Amino acid sequence: MPASDPIAPPRVLPFAEHAARPSREPSAQDAALSLDQLAAERTETLPGPFHYQLKGVRFTLPALRGLPLDVWERVRGGTDPVASLRAVVGEQKTREMAAAGFTLCDLDVIVEDWERRSGVRR
Numbered sequence: 044m045p046a047s048d049p050i051a052p053p054r055v056l057p058f059a060e061h062a063a064r065p066s067r068e069p070s071a072q073d074a075a076l077s078l079d080q081l082a083a084e085r086t087e088t089l090p091g092p093f094h095y096q097l098k099g100v101r102f103t104l105p106a107l108r109g110l111p112l113d114v115w116e117r118v119r120g121g122t123d124p125v126a127s128l129r130a131v132v133g134e135q136k137t138r139e140m141a142a143a144g145f146t147l148c149d150l151d152v153i154v155e156d157w158e159r160r161s162g163v164r165r
Contacts, residue, residue, distance in 0.1 A: 093160050095153065098143040102132050104153075107161035124150050 091106035110118065110131070117130040124147060129137040158164065 090160060090162065093157060095156075097149060097153070098140075098145060100136075100140050100143045100145075102136055102140070104131060104157050107158065107163045 086109060089106035089109045091104070091109070093104045093106075095102055095104065107115075107118075114130045118127045121127045121130075125137065125141075128140070128150060132140075
């Protein structure tokens with residue numbers, strides 16, 4: 044059908060293309076809505092922090108939804124569970140866990156409980 048066909052659906056631009064197009068002068072409708080207050084209030088309602096002890100090692104994990112995005116990416120997208128743990132608890136605590144004999148099975152138990160208590164499902 045030709046582009047001028049009144050029955051043809053209009054072409055919808057992806058947001059990135061639309062945003063890259065030259066635009067008119069900004070108006071009051073274009074003002075961005077600040078979500079800072081709402082995000083702060085939501086953060087205050089997160090569960091945690093969660094305190095654990097395993098094999099004599101005490102450690103604390105924050106609510107999963109409160110992790111910074113770069114840490115979240117390492118925890119959820121990473122294939123190295125030790126690197127993921129290190130991103131959350133730090134290098135020194137990870138060494139302490141390794142010295143105590145933590146196993147991958149132990150990490151599974153930790154992550155499963157942490158997800159459950161954080162209200163996040165795999």
